[in-house]
Amino acid sequence: MSEVLIQVLWVLGGVLVLLSLYIIANKALREMREKRAARIRRDLEPRILEYINGKGERLAALLPPPKGMERQVVEEVLLDNARFLKGNSRARITAACEDLGYVRERVRQLRNPRWWKRAEAAEKLAAMKSPKSAQDIIALMRDEVPEVRMRAARALGQMETRTSIKPLIEAFQDPNRWSALRIADILSGMGPEAADELVESFATLPIKARVAAVDCLGRVRSHRAAGLLIKLLSDPDRDIRARAAHSLGLIGDPNFTPDLLRSVKDPAWPVRAMAAKALGKLGRPEAVEPLREALKDREWWVRINAAEGLRSMGERGLAALVGAIEAEDRYARHAAVATLEGAGVLDQYVEKLASPDEREREKALAFIRKIVAAERTDHLMQTAARHAQEKVREQLSRILAPGEVKA
């Protein structure tokens, strides 16, 4: 038995030494590589920047033919700059990548058996923006690994060409929800052209992708999507109805008000909540009364969105909220008081208690009494204890005294 233990000890000891050496060697090699790359970058970067800024016709003419680590560093410098440059400088980077063979090299890498290598190639081709790689990237959208498909989608999004919109919309079929959301983000960044294609293809999309697509249409803020979005307010799926209401609010055309007024009475609360929010954004006077009604909704989110909607409508909305603090419905009263507090209206009335104008003071007193009657007095009590003016503190304390309001 002891012999077995001795053998185990030797094995363990050996593994420990190897592990420790591996950790140390790994760190040492990595740091050496990083230092060498930094040195090469210091040498080559000024010449690459000169080329990007317009010097010479070809980068290859300004540099010795890059090999090994130098080649990697040149590509890294070009792509680092590609991420924040536009216009002619950006086009010169693409030309350099094509000229030095980086595009060809990365297109070849798209067929690498390792998924992360394919993803890396797609990521780099996205930054190179070479039209020569577009077809290969479109083909990559059918890769078996979702991460690779996503990199390909991002690359197509960066190409900003009409040919890349169609495959992106097709990628909405991807069962992974995160992929659908990311594709929606990419399409949103591509503007109205993407919205047009999306409207055309909408009927072919699976349900889950439709929700993301509806959001995308709202974010592009394309009027051409309005017809479809209005139609979707009657869709059997409540998520689609809710997102359609939200998107119409984002587009922001006051003509959508009648359709959204119907949605604010939808049987599903997420639809009512989104419609209330959207109506607040459109700001039409005919929405004031329905939003005031929505303050009584049994769902918290609908009440809050209705109150916020009224608040965002300016004077008219605030007046409706002031009216709502006397509502019979307790929820409506509380939602109204909380929103008026948040908008600073309550504090304005408190300040008027010290006004030299008697009518102003009376008006303020009447308003504060309504707040007390609405049974939301935490803020007033705190103000009664801390307000800088004694006169205001006294008046508030008197109003807040038990029995005062009823009397």
Added chain:
Amino acid sequence: MIPLAIDWHDLLQKSVIGFNRYVIYYFITLNSVYLLLFLVSLMEVVRFVRRTFFSDYQQILKSEMTLPISIVVPAHNEERGIVDTVRSLLQLNYGEFEVLVVNDGSKDGTLEQLVRAFNLRTTDRIYRRTLPTQKVRGIYASLEVPNLTVVDKEQGGKSDALNAGINLSRYPLFCSVDADSVIEENALLRVVKPFMEHPEEMVAVGGIVRIINGCEVRDGRVVKIGLPRRVLPVFQVVEYLRAFLSGRIGWSVLRSLLIISGAFGLYKKSEVIAVGGYDSNTDTEDLELVVKLHEGLKKRKVKYRIVFVPDPVCWTEVPEKFKTLLMQRNRWHRGLLQSFRLHWRMLLNPKYGVIGTLALPYFLLFEMLGPFVEVLGYLSVILAWLLGILNMEFFLLFLLVAVFYGVFLSIAAVLLEEISFRRYPAWEDLARLIWYAIWENLGYRQLLALFKVKAFFDFIRRRRRWGEMGHRGFRPAAAVPGQH
């Protein structure tokens, strides 16, 4: 008639030999499990690093579809650092989020510091009291910082404070954060990613907890990472690396994660409410919540995920004194025992899947009984020596194998750190990590076993002492309000 004389000496000898044999089998089984967990973690870390290379954090940050988060910070007598903590949380790199500080009946100036620093005023905010809590005395909002809310309530403990925060939170996900911890700037972006990938199934995500002792903190941010100078915290650095990188990652892959640190975890609010929120009946509310979630979701036969991700970092201070460490570990182990008592029906119950058939038996056999086997093992060696039956050569060799294996596991955790996140860039820190990975096995781990045995007896006696953690504080003195 057969004489009934018992040879006590012989019986004792046989018992000691039998027990020692059991210890050897136990040792082999336990270390095989550890090795398996390490290998699973190694594969997952490599996979994770490859995936993270293609991270979408910028997209998560910019996307309008990113899920908003409510950060809930329970605070009890935290006047020393609460303002810094809130400031650092408000600066987090994330789209839409709110910070909810719950002042749990502090006796010091926690609330006053917050009111002064953020110009707070009371508000009549409407909220649904979904979870029962102690009375809320007031809700405060800030005109300057619209996404900050402070809830002042009567003292009810950390669980109660978290429940109050959940009641007031506006968003579908909430993140629990300790008031004395520092969350890294991009931690929310990283921790929310699993929710973005699997929004229907994801229920809870835990991030890694790292040790702030020895780091330089400025304006509520860790600006320079380094190992602590003192010995005890460095032991804990190695221990945390092992526990998180080769423990929790492995359990997460096996879909059996039972712990998400209370210092930093992201949860789906509706599911937490469905199981009744945090429980005040145990000393480790974080462990209890996760076990409750598993139990509730398995009962409802819902497809779900509770995962650990190793790159969202929460920095926290660890004890620098043995007494404080004893109190902390005592509480942790008591909490484990309390949760086990509450959920023992899940044990070996196939209805609860891998949780019932793998994770809970592991916790029973190795986490709860392990310290006893270890301590009794040492005692039986002494007894064997007294009885003259100790094979000294075998004992010393076995001891060496045990120590070498422990060192292997600790160095393997350092390896995982080095091939993945590399948070300790200095050569000196790496050398010290390897050095302490060796020394940690010669006393520190044995001491922890003793702490756990003591915790078991405290659990039997139903002692529920928290004790003061005696934080030294990582914030520079000048930044502490009201200190001269």
